[in-house]
Amino acid sequence: MGFIKEFFYLRKSDRKVILTLLGVIVIALGVIFLTGGDGESNELTPADSLQKETRRDTFQHRPYREYNKTVYVRTKVVYRDTTYRRGKALSEAEYDSVKAHYQVKIKAGEHVVLNTADTTALKTVPGIGAYYARKVVEYGERLGGYVSVDQLDEIEGFPLDAKDYLTIVDATPRKLQVNNLTLNELRRHPYLNFYRAKAITDYRRLHGPLKSLQDLRLSKDFPPEVIKRLEPYVDF
Numbered sequence: 001m002g003f004i005k006e007f008f009y010l011r012k013s014d015r016k017v018i019l020t021l022l023g024v025i026v027i028a029l030g031v032i033f034l035t036g037g038d039g040e041s042n043e044l045t046p047a048d049s050l051q052k053e054t055r056r057d058t059f060q061h062r063p064y065r066e067y068n069k070t071v072y073v074r075t076k077v078v079y080r081d082t083t084y085r086r087g088k089a090l091s092e093a094e095y096d097s098v099k100a101h102y103q104v105k106i107k108a109g110e111h112v113v114l115n116t117a118d119t120t121a122l123k124t125v126p127g128i129g130a131y132y133a134r135k136v137v138e139y140g141e142r143l144g145g146y147v148s149v150d151q152l153d154e155i156e157g158f159p160l161d162a163k164d165y166l167t168i169v170d171a172t173p174r175k176l177q178v179n180n181l182t183l184n185e186l187r188r189h190p191y192l193n194f195y196r197a198k199a200i201t202d203y204r205r206l207h208g209p210l211k212s213l214q215d216l217r218l219s220k221d222f223p224p225e226v227i228k229r230l231e232p233y234v235d236f
Helices: 002-009 012-036 046-061 092-101 130-143 149-154 160-165 194-207 224-233
Strands: 076-079 082-085
Touching: 092 130, 130 149, 149 160
Parallel strands: none
Antiparallel strands: 076 082
16 A cells, blocks of 8 residues: 555656556566467477478479579580570570571582572571571662672671572672762762762762762772772662
8 A cells, every 4th residue: 555655646757657667567468378378389290390391392393494484594505616505695696696506407518599598598508597697688788789708798797607508690789870879879888988979979070970980099988999899889
């Protein structure tokens, strides 16, 4: 009784602290009583252990891809003295070379006619897949047709061994009417950049129509090798 009397003589703030502590103690005891009195144990029983082992065995014997389809199995492919690994990012050209190795190809001594071949025919050439087949066709369109298999060297990274399976038959390249085309039309050809196209239009403006590419031989933009390479593609 003395404790109760002294309790009411305490300051209001002190009484609140004491009541709060008592409340926390009562709640904690209640929680312990409610959760700890069922006698259950957190330890695994033999039955639980057996069930876990069974699930682990089942997981191990299921197909790998059923569980993780995003993990790449690193396999090694060797093609033309170059080692590639799946799981490593390959460029489009590298992937093309690897894929081309496994496609049906023509045999040594057989040839594909370069100027008439589409991408399907080009993909039968050893070393050429979809990527380079598309590049060959696109570059041929820009040129106006191939006049030499060696022009394929102008395609970046083109597999040189593939040239042994390609041939030129009756080359009839599309001609540029150099006396009629504008500067922008001339410069679209792979062998004519802005400065060469401008040299042609400047010559026409100052001297009249060109009669031969030799008319441009004094221009620094038209050295002999450029004139020779361009000759099959021009008309006057």
